[in-house]
Amino acid sequence: MIKKLVKILLIIAFLVGFFYVNNNWLTVSNYTIQSSEIPTSFDGYRIVQVSDLHDATFGENQQRLANKIQQAKPDMIVITGDIIDSNRYNLQNSLDLIDQIVEIADVYYVTGNHEVATNDVDRIKEQLTTRGVRVLANETLNLERGGEVISLTGIEDPLMGEVASKMISDSRMPSDAFTVLLAHRPEDFQAYVDAGIDVTLSGHAHGGQFRIPGMGGLVAPGQGYFPKYTAGIHEQGESKLVVSRGLGNSIIPMRLFNLPEIVVVTLKSS
Template sequence: MIKRLKKHRILSFILFMIPLLVLWIIWGNTHIETKWYQLMDDELPNDFDNYTIAQVSDLHNKNWGNKLISELETVYPDIIVVTGDLIDSRNTDVPVAVEFIERAAQIAPVYFVTGNHEARSDQYEELIEAINQTVILMDNRRFTLSSGVSELTLLGIEDPSFPGADPENELENLTEDVEGFKILLSHRPELFNLYVNQDIDLVFSGHAHGGQFRIPFIGGLIAPNQGLFPKYTEGIYSEEDTNMIVSRGLGNSLFPFRVNNKPELIFLRFSTN
């Protein structure tokens, strides 16, 4: 009788916890977590004090409706950087991606660098044609950001999944003869050593999806191109004079849900005082 009672209590507890777990996972996949960073660096010109950058990464065609746009509108950053996988190669929806870009561009200039899903999608050219007049495509390009009378250099490299892509060579060419503070948009955090070797000051990256399933006190479980217990999954990583911010992203791809790993929108503000 006592054993039956214990079994009944255990079963009741499990039946009680299952719907709570399901609701927690649903909530953790449908709410955006906003994370702020502040960066102070001697290389930053005073004119860039309080300059704010929003990072959107790994949307994978996720349609947030007004949620994501509303979060961006609460801040009105100086620029918005999109660090790859705007679309999902397994289920590409170009109109959803275009709608987000067009609405985001009404808030601030949008700078876009590709991810592996753009490289794999047979609708990539259609996407670029649709957003070409709205975003600044940063694949293997450099661009000057201005504030007051001062300037910074924004760089971007295309994803290594593109045929013939050579991130090391491209980044070396882009940084040649560039002085002052350098910001890089690159989808791949696992190339951190390359960014450090090229003396990049600040990197915005994604791709790892926060490790998809985050384990307390351990971190992410798995990430593409990093495998189990990946090193670069979320947050800020620093080595020598290089800081890299890795976004957990805002969508899902092969795995349809996240655990303990809410979608993330990042804001970074420069401070020169």
């Protein structure tokens, strides 16, 4: 009887530990984007992408997450939406992270569907802006380094009322610079391709929530079952899409074989 009880307790402990690791162990995925369109001054430029925090917590006051971002040595930090969760909205939990990472590098942000769903999106943007985050709402910035320029465009989530192609058009993206687009939704990849975007950073898919080893994600918002865009780099023509698996959870409260992820994109001139 005692042996059976011990065995049951060991199984329970294993399962608790297994699910804890699946949802709390921070990983870093590194990708290199190589192009002759990238100016030599931006060769080696590191973009750290944070996506879909969904009010998850990594250490006291987000210290573990902030440390992981700092260790990646970013030249720029981008947040591709859903930094909060509309179902358990706790903005301060996200601001704890923001207060730390704005001291590391310039931070840029675009909305996700959950910010819009709170009906508090203006205050969220205001709080981020007050802390030094550059909120991009269908607009383009030129980033200068060593006298050379790349273009950074950010578009709102479509819940704000416009389709991706219209928002990109409104952003006045230049045609003669290497362009990085921040856009929450990967399922709109065709619109990014049609707009001539060089590389798009997206999230939203949560890695497919449950990942099946060797097959990929099981389900993603906007894509349904066995979605195409859940993680990694996707290419169509000259356009590339980098999809973050994200950090937190929303309606489905558990990840499986899908560790929380920070993405590091390194630009390489060729």
